[in-house]
Structures are given as C-alpha cells and as structure tokens.
Amino acid sequence: MSDKRKILIQLDGDQQASVFDRVVAIDAGVDELFSYGQVTREQVQNMVHGCIFTRGPKDLARTAIFIGGSDVAQAETLLAEAKQHLLPQFGLSVSIMLDPNGSNTTAAAAVRSATRHLDLPQTTALVMGAGAVGVRAALLLAQAGAVVQVANRRLSKAEDAVKHVLEKVPSAEVSAVPLEEAPLNEAVNRAALVIAAGPAGKQILDARLWQASSTIKVMIDLNAVPPTGIEGVEVMDAGVSRNKVTCYGALGVGGLKMKLHKAAIAQLFTSNKLILDTEAIYALSASL
Numbered sequence: 001m002s003d004k005r006k007i008l009i010q011l012d013g014d015q016q017a018s019v020f021d022r023v024v025a026i027d028a029g030v031d032e033l034f035s036y037g038q039v040t041r042e043q044v045q046n047m048v049h050g051c052i053f054t055r056g057p058k059d060l061a062r063t064a065i066f067i068g069g070s071d072v073a074q075a076e077t078l079l080a081e082a083k084q085h086l087l088p089q090f091g092l093s094v095s096i097m098l099d100p101n102g103s104n105t106t107a108a109a110a111v112r113s114a115t116r117h118l119d120l121p122q123t124t125a126l127v128m129g130a131g132a133v134g135v136r137a138a139l140l141l142a143q144a145g146a147v148v149q150v151a152n153r154r155l156s157k158a159e160d161a162v163k164h165v166l167e168k169v170p171s172a173e174v175s176a177v178p179l180e181e182a183p184l185n186e187a188v189n190r191a192a193l194v195i196a197a198g199p200a201g202k203q204i205l206d207a208r209l210w211q212a213s214s215t216i217k218v219m220i221d222l223n224a225v226p227p228t229g230i231e232g233v234e235v236m237d238a239g240v241s242r243n244k245v246t247c248y249g250a251l252g253v254g255g256l257k258m259k260l261h262k263a264a265i266a267q268l269f270t271s272n273k274l275i276l277d278t279e280a281i282y283a284l285s286a287s288l
Helices: 019-027 041-052 057-062 072-084 100-115 132-143 155-168 181-188 207-211 250-268 278-285
Strands: 007-012 032-036 063-068 095-098 124-128 147-152 174-178 193-196 218-221 238-242 245-248
Touching: 007 019, 007 041, 019 032, 019 063, 019 250, 041 063, 041 072, 057 063, 063 072, 063 100, 063 250, 072 095, 072 100, 095 250, 100 132, 100 193, 100 218, 100 250, 100 278, 124 132, 124 181, 132 147, 132 155, 132 193, 132 278, 147 155, 147 181, 155 174, 174 181, 181 207, 238 250, 245 250, 250 278
Parallel strands: 007 032, 007 063, 063 095, 124 147, 124 193, 147 174, 193 218, 218 245
Antiparallel strands: 238 245
C-alpha cells in the first residue's frame, strides 16, 4: 500500500464548491482536499492531467476526483469529459465519484431502505418527482425488477424520466403518471412502495389518499423541509409504522445516505480504476 497522502479533487460547477461535500470528504478520511468551484468542461482536461501525471501508477490510487454541484446535467458533462482524459492503458487513471446534489447517494439509500421490507422484483413502486433523485430511484428500482410508475406535475418530465430508464433498462415496466388526484389515486392503489422525491417544502401526497390504500407497505419521503412531501410521514421516521405502513422520512434515510457517501469516498482510494455513479454507489450500499 502506498504511503502517499490521500488527495481528493472536488470539481463543482457552482460558484462555491459545496461545503456539505467538503465536510463529508474530511470525515471520510481524506488527507488533502482541493476544492474548485465554477468548473467548466474546458478546464477538466488540465485538472485530470494534474492528477494522473504527478504520481506514478502505483500511487495513483491515492488520488481521486469527486464531481458534485447543484446542476446534475453539468456534473454529468464534467464526468464524461474527465473520463476522456484518463489513460488507463498506461496505468494513468484515478477513481471518480459522481454525486451532484447528493442525488446518487440519496436515491441509493432510499431504494436500499425499501429492500429491508420488500422483494423488489415482486413490487410495484410509485416514484413521485422526476428530478435528479426521482429519476435515479426509478432507474435503480427498474434495474432491480420492480414495476415503476413515475409521477410529476409536468407530465413531460415524467415521460422524460421513463425514456431515461428505458434507455438503461429496455425491458423495464415503467410508466409516467400525471401528479393529479384521479391518476395519482390509481397509481397509489397499485403501489406497494411510494417514494416522494419532489421539491423541498411541497406536499405532494395527502394522507387521505395513502391511508385509503390497501396495497402500500412502505413509504419513503425524501423532503426534509416542512411541509413533508407525504402528509403524515415525519422527517425522523426510520422504519416507523403509521397506519400499518412502514415509513421513512428524509432524516431517517439520511443516516444511511451519510454512511454511503463516506463509504464511497473511502472506496475511491482502494483502486485507481473506479467510476462510482448511480449503479456502483447502490451496489456499495448493500455492504452497509
């Protein structure tokens, strides 16, 4: 094992690199953290070359890249660019983790929490919200064999989420649902699992709808800003039974999310060949 210090290069498209991600990196055991904000695609090549040409191949597992920021599409662009400038054929590569806005670790923690109570290949799920976390949760559920319904106020966004899932999992049973009372009620009454991944401070499922359902077994609400996304679920719920439904709130899932984030950072330094994206981070969650 190399005795070089563990260096994490944080690339963030926002004006200031995320304080949250910086704190977690330090708590995960990083020795040196180089944080950059307002990173553009054009800057990535020099940053990657600064990583791979400064240490010999046997020491490159002690350098890694974390890509975050609030703009998920931008972060994915930075990842694609970074991968282009690695030279694995010569052993000149570093591991990279992608977690913009905490979307990968949050979605993975939510789906992993559901597996404690449900057999996903036998489950119909309803994911409310087609933002970064909702899309990733839908993808992970589809990959696990669940039937997935994606609801969003803008139906076109739910349809885009469905297309994204089908691109990754062509055999998936996945459909878009308008976030309106009648179709939402139908979707709720088909679902054993409900995940609310809507905007902060917006209630998107009334208690009367889910309490009238005979099919729901698990509900996970990822909104930590009052009011909660699912009426009747508390942010601290972590497997709490409410109306015979097992409930998780944002902070209830957050404990696993934080463990997963730190574990993923630590795993970066076990190899110089890892790309920790949605699927890889979810796979890691099985060990926690």
